[in-house]
Amino acid sequence: xxxxxxxxxxxxxxxxxxxxxxxxxxxxxxxxxxxxxxxxxxxxxxxxxxxxxxxxxxxxxxxxxxxxxxxxxxxxxxxxxxxxxxxxxxxxxxxxxxxxxxxxxxxxxxxxxxx
Amino acid sequence: xxxxxxxxxxxxxxxxxxxxxxxxxxxxxxxxxxxxxxxxxxxxxxxxxxxxxxxxxxxxxxxxxxxxxxxxxxxxxxxxxxxxxxxxxxxxxxxxxxxxxxxxxxxxxxxxx
Numbered sequence: 001x002x003x004x005x006x007x008x009x010x011x012x013x014x015x016x017x018x019x020x021x022x023x024x025x026x027x028x029x030x031x032x033x034x035x036x037x038x039x040x041x042x043x044x045x046x047x048x049x050x051x052x053x054x055x056x057x058x059x060x061x062x063x064x065x066x067x068x069x070x071x072x073x074x075x076x077x078x079x080x081x082x083x084x085x086x087x088x089x090x091x092x093x094x095x096x097x098x099x100x101x102x103x104x105x106x107x108x109x110x111x112x113x114x115x
Numbered sequence: 116x117x118x119x120x121x122x123x124x125x126x127x128x129x130x131x132x133x134x135x136x137x138x139x140x141x142x143x144x145x146x147x148x149x150x151x152x153x154x155x156x157x158x159x160x161x162x163x164x165x166x167x168x169x170x171x172x173x174x175x176x177x178x179x180x181x182x183x184x185x186x187x188x189x190x191x192x193x194x195x196x197x198x199x200x201x202x203x204x205x206x207x208x209x210x211x212x213x214x215x216x217x218x219x220x221x222x223x224x225x226x227x228x
Contacts, residue, residue: 045218103161
């Protein structure tokens with residue numbers, strides 16, 4: 001499969017559950033991102049990984065924990081979420097050269113509902 | 116940090132008319148400004164981008180202009196078609212955030228035939 005893929009596409013979880021979102025990119029990129037998309041704050045940057053190192057953590061609550069084991073995979077571990085965390089979680093990847101940004105390719109997203 | 120403001124939040128035009136969406140940014144060090152289109156239920160996709168060393172860029176019916184002094188950039192769509200209906204996001208890439216993008220809140224464009 002090409003491009004950026006995300007699993008699961010839909011997730012319903014209770015506030016006490018622990019779950020993980022998975023993202024995989026097949027584009028040979030070296031930077032990956034997590035965004036939260038909700039009606040109130042569209043496309044809110046959460047985390048940035050460049051060369052597998054986290055370079056940006058945009059004041060995200062600790063109940064969200066990212067993991068980037070290699071340049072092709074990115075995870076978002078979720079625990080004790082709140083109903084306001086319900087949103088579409090988008091993963092993206094891009095090529096990265098120091099100081100120069102390039103097009104970000106988005107995955108289809110995971111629609112998360114916290115009950 | 117960088118802050119991107121986008122206007123209008125909704126825009127309705129007749130088929131064949133032009134549409135203009137405007138964004139302002141706060142960080143003068145930002146050097147990359149892409150525009151993404153997101154159709155209902157689909158992922159955002161890049162439609163055009165511009166770098167800070169260029170003032171204008173055009174791709175068929177779509178153009179982007181950048182005014183570095185005023186820190187604003189605009190998307191222009193000419194001869195709009197119903198398939199242009201979507202949410203459009205502008206973004207800026209501040210240097211201190213590596214290659215991260217800070218997005219505006221989006222503009223919902225509706226093109227009626």
